[in-house]
């Protein structure tokens with residue numbers, strides 16, 4: 207993570223157009239078949255002499271040196287690698303705050319808090335627990351936060367949707383002969399240690415005690431490691447988790463997260 211001094215150094219190198227990051231977002235990248243993130247055309251590309259050819263070196267008077275753009279292009283590549291393995295659903299990829307239309311007081315409050323988290327990260331104490339009826343933008347808002355944090359900080363972020371598929375995949379790691387046999391610990395380690403984790407559709411899994419236990423262990427692990435976590439859920443945690451594990455799950459969620467309700471009309475039609 208960047209220290210204060212490093213942040214200030216970065217500020218002096220890059221311009222205000224790219225918010226002193228050297229990177230700008232390309233909102234129409236899909237339509238024109240370009241990259242979602244590009245080096246700043248004002249303060250980086252103007253000094254680039256390699257034409258964007260990897261590995262971004264230039265030759266001058268017989269000596270080879272790094273092009274001015276190299277550090278930024280390498281950072282963009284790193285961000286893209288992290289982003290593509292983050293697990294964010296295609297439908298929600300590369301979306302930013304302007305994609306989230308707050309159509310209720312609750313939604314606009316949640317958006318403000320989310321924006322605040324993104325601006326202050328890593329100096330934030332709590333994650334988020336967003337709950338409400340389906341289709342109110344919980345998944346979209348958590349994907350936006352994750353996207354922003356990965357782009358701004360190039361940190362490891364993971365998005366998991368708690369579903370049949372998720373548990374089937376995890377279960378397969380215990381089956382001898384399956385391609386993923388023996389990788390359960392690896393997967394668990396990744397989820398427990400990601401700098402940012404979104405757990406989408408966290409709920410009361412009544413189907414099997416193992417599933418329930420797996421989720422609660424993940425909450426415990428994130429809590430103990432003091433890792434930034436965002437949950438989305440269709441249920442009010444105050445009610446749904448009050449009696450589970452003697453109230454331990456609820457008390458951990460409360461300590462780890464700001465709990466926000468996000469209810470309203472169905473949002474997904476607009477996507």
Ligand SMILES: [Zn+2]
Pocket residue numbers: 220221222223224225226227228229246247248249250
């Ligand atoms: Zn710039």
Ligand SMILES: [Zn+2]
Pocket residue numbers: 253254255256257258259262273274275276
């Ligand atoms: Zn260059």
